[in-house]
Amino acid sequence: MLIGIFADSHDHLDHIRRAVEVFNEADCQLVVFAGDLVSSFAVPPLRQLKCKIVGCFGDNEGNKTGVTAGMRIVGTIGEPPFGFKTPDGRRILVTHMDRSLRGVEGDFDVAIYAHTHKPSITRDEQGRLFINPGETSGWSYGKPTVALLETTTMEAQIVPLKGTRD
Template sequence: MKVAIMSDSHDSIPNLEKAIELALTKGAEVLFHCGDLISPFMIPVLAKFGKETHLILGNNRGDVYLMMEHLKKYPHIKFHGEQAFLDIKNYKIAMVHYPKIAYAFAVTGEYDFVFCGHTHVYEIKEIGKTLVINPGEILGKEGAPSFVILDLKTKEHERIVF
């Protein structure tokens, strides 16, 4: 099963739309957004993925109340608050915005994958049996926008830069 991992879109509608289009083209079945989506007007953009989507907050929260109102229209988007602990196809996945916390989760050995963001810098690190993925940023502030396509079964991953 292929999944898309994104983070730090920071209200960039065109870049998030392009990333979603590319994720669908690459065959992603689930999307994980690791925080800093920010404004409620980004929810309908994220919803264009049209499949199971998991969303957490980052350090730039925006209007969480209004975001929650928008999320009511899109039941395929699951909002988890600060962090998420998921079982997807028998793979244990943790999702948190901050890399240092992601590394701490990985050290426990409880997760197959931990997804994070915040730094806007692409990084993949193996800690024990856990693959920690920071997909970089959708915004494109620190470099070209990027996200990651991951095959959960094989752990093969591809950085998509656009």
């Protein structure tokens, strides 16, 4: 199963649209959002996704009620951290801030987080993946990125959003 991952879009509509294009071109079967969409007006571009989205709130959501209502059309969003299981049995944990992962015990194969705006893919000693897709917005570092995760092989990659302008 191919999962698209993005976070920290901070209302950058053009980059959200480009992230959707990347996920659709890759034929993602699910998209995971790790927080900081910010405003409800950032939800409509997500309607172009060809798959469902599962997301969590970040620490900069300005209109949780509006974002929640808008996300009902394309998927779900909730308070972090939370977990879910993919159809192929992978256990995914989603949060915004990596500090909420400290001391987390339990069964998960992949932890998706954000907040730092810096892309990162690491494995712990148990072989679990930790993925930060970086910032979709590009506001902080000028290098907008998303991530792709293939759950069958447990391989992930950071994907720059080419063709974006800041």
